[in-house]
Amino acid sequence: MVDIKSVVEDLGGEERRSDTSTDVTFALQAEVLFPKDSHKLQPEAAARIKAVAAEAQKNNATKIRVFGFTDNLGTYEHGLKLSKNRADMVHRELIKTLGSNVTYEVRGYSEDYPIADNSNEEGRKKNRRVEITFPRGAASGSGSTPGT
Amino acid sequence: MSMRHTMKARRALTAAAITTGLAFTVAGCGGDSGGQQPAQSSNSSTPAPAKQPDQKPKENQPETPASDTVLAEVKGGQNHSLTINSVIRDAGGFVTVTGKVRNGRPGVWVPNDWSGDEKELNTNGASMAGASLVDKTGKKKYLVLRDTDGRCLCTKFTGGFKRDEEKTFFAQFPAPPTTSNKVDFQIADMPPASIEITEGQ
Numbered sequence: 001m002v003d004i005k006s007v008v009e010d011l012g013g014e015e016r017r018s019d020t021s022t023d024v025t026f027a028l029q030a031e032v033l034f035p036k037d038s039h040k041l042q043p044e045a046a047a048r049i050k051a052v053a054a055e056a057q058k059n060n061a062t063k064i065r066v067f068g069f070t071d072n073l074g075t076y077e078h079g080l081k082l083s084k085n086r087a088d089m090v091h092r093e094l095i096k097t098l099g100s101n102v103t104y105e106v107r108g109y110s111e112d113y114p115i116a117d118n119s120n121e122e123g124r125k126k127n128r129r130v131e132i133t134f135p136r137g138a139a140s141g142s143g144s145t146p147g148t
Numbered sequence: 149m150s151m152r153h154t155m156k157a158r159r160a161l162t163a164a165a166i167t168t169g170l171a172f173t174v175a176g177c178g179g180d181s182g183g184q185q186p187a188q189s190s191n192s193s194t195p196a197p198a199k200q201p202d203q204k205p206k207e208n209q210p211e212t213p214a215s216d217t218v219l220a221e222v223k224g225g226q227n228h229s230l231t232i233n234s235v236i237r238d239a240g241g242f243v244t245v246t247g248k249v250r251n252g253r254p255g256v257w258v259p260n261d262w263s264g265d266e267k268e269l270n271t272n273g274a275s276m277a278g279a280s281l282v283d284k285t286g287k288k289k290y291l292v293l294r295d296t297d298g299r300c301l302c303t304k305f306t307g308g309f310k311r312d313e314e315k316t317f318f319a320q321f322p323a324p325p326t327t328s329n330k331v332d333f334q335i336a337d338m339p340p341a342s343i344e345i346t347e348g349q
Binding site: 002003004005006007008009010011012019020114115116117122123 | 267287288290294295297322
């Protein structure tokens with residue numbers, strides 16, 4: 001069934017939130033979380049991931065998807081490893097906040113599912129991301145006006 | 149086979165229902181606003197012609213021509229002009245912007261790049277899909293509303309623009325919080341247009 005999707009981004013593009021009537025997705029730019037070509041979490045990243053975890057709690061989410069993506073530079077295999085490692089690191093950070101009743105699906109998708117054009121750096125930057133998705137909770141407030 | 153037809157029909161029906169529902173939302177606005185926005189057409193201090201905004205719900209045309217009040221106007225790109233006629237926050241948590249676009253090229257213009265750089269939206273072609281509302285205070289960008297099939301809740305300029313042609317548009321966005329009523333409307337390489345969100349009926 002077709003649904004309406006609301007998308008709100010930080011002005012700098014570091015974080016992008018999508019809401020439908022069923023799901024909430026936070027796309028965090030890789031640059032904000034990790035150094036180039038690395039999956040070592042930067043210190044500032046913890047607070048941002050913690051905030052997403054808080055939103056998941058607000059929505060009473062018990063199933064969370066953590067998916068990593070890269071741009072199309074480098075080999076597909078390298079992208080697969082990097083994106084999976086990055087998703088793993090974000091997952092590790094999420095479980096610090098969230099309880100043991102939450103289950104996760106953690107995957108790396110390499111350069112698949114780009115959201116912007118890989119032919120320029122601005123687009124590639126958007127494609128390098130980790131997405132955290134969870135179902136919208138019944139208890140959460142007015143669906144289409146997120147980020148208040 | 150028949151399953152696929154049924155699915156397509158259901159999706160079309162749902163999309164039509166959403167569009168119609170939004171059409172009612174859009175068409176219901178633009179009247180007396182109780183003086184909150186002095187530029188509203190119903191206020192007698194406006195020298196614009198006393199033409200009543202079209203209040204009839206138009207079934208399949210969310211692009212109800214707005215009042216002729218000009219809330220903002222910018223010129224850019226290849227001398228194109230973009231005019232904003234209304235910016236209404238409705239009860240559903242959306243903001244609907246209506247206005248006009250005029251071709252400034254000395255020939256035909258097909259604004260393909262106006263669909264923006266999101267892959268999800270690139271099937272909208274020459275359209276208002278690349279539009280966004282920028283809240284500089286809240287440091288957020290509200291992208292055009294779309295359905296989960298990537299169709300924008302906005303005008304598609306099928307057929308492009310003839311020389312000097314002007315077309316009306318609408319575009320819908322998630323609503324910024326009520327504390328952020330002043331935003332910039334941005335699309336493609338046009339300069340940002342400063343606008344203020346007003347409450348709907």
